[in-house]
Amino acid sequence: MVAIDSYIIDQQYNALPIIEHRVKESSNFNTYQTLSSTSSSSVVMITLNSPANTTTFSIREYSPSYMKLLENASWVVSFFESASELNSVKALVPYYKEINKLLNQKNFALCDTFLNQVQTNELSDVLLIGLLRLTNNWKSDLPSWSSLLANSGKELERRGHDSKALLTGLV
């Protein structure tokens, strides 16, 4: 892995290059907040966390739609960080409620961005099923749902599960 300590990033995120990074999502979000609150300069130097204290391995496209998701649903930061450990009712319900809020508000674009940014190798076994079931009724409004289904199926198989049985009713 290449060690990355800092990036020079244009403050205008619509001009951002696609950044592949291996840092905690909270660091990335903090970076974005720093960018947002620094209005006087167009270029800022941001220190990202070092590989030494990195615990998650994310490669996300920092697109304008993802930035909008972070602005409107900051819970996704902690979700992406802890997604691999969300395997109990206690852990799942708070996030289910947040996803519900997006759907209740018919904010399908944001919800779709969320699904699009989900990396199935980071999801707990329950979430590989749960995210799809939670959003199944809205799949016609969520273009990313189908690819999430395909990727979840592959990931379940990779982990040794019977994806056809676990995703029954969805495939």
Added chain:
Amino acid sequence: MEVNSIFDSSFDEIDSLCVTIGRPNKNRNQQHIGLLYTDSEGETKFLHLAWHFALSNDKPDNKFIWLDIPLDPLNKIHLASMCQTIYESNQDGIPYGLCIEGTGFAKDGTFTAEEQYAGLTCATFVIRFFHSQGFSIIDLEQWNHLPDDKVWQRQILQLLEGHASKEHIDAQRIKIQKGAARFKPEVVAAAVTLPSPPHDAEHLTEPANKILAEVIKHAQKYATKSTQ
């Protein structure tokens, strides 16, 4: 089909989610159905549509038996999470209605109705819960209403008097006249506990009768033990 009760098991032993059915009043030939699940605090809760706008999330009822659901642990945890989500998303309750058509849960767990006076029974609440999550336990398309259904529906309508608005009751009456299929609690319990859904009425008759016999046996035993 393994039947559990307080006489041979404990509510603490349920595996995230199961279906529970009982005869709350031993003098009435009326069953009630709901779901037992493990909530976020690790406690077993009894989620059921008790009555008009009375969605309850209670402690388990000793008068009820419970049956395991043939699902993997992962889906059970998801469904248990949905039980809590549905309860918390419907704090205003869910209307009681005699016709399942036009009702459902959005994926966010909120009850939805295509028409103003649609609602659910305790049994159709369980059906809609599973269908909303992609588990079609009953083939609704092939389910016909029977002449006997109207007898029970008219009794329920009488009980609903005073608990629901005149408009709501009138709407139910029209649905009964048109012919609304009834889903008995024991039939739904059978549909939930049998593998290879969706099930039709013919396939469910025998297992439903077995469950009903267990419910009656438990009610009698519970009544006897309670008076000792």
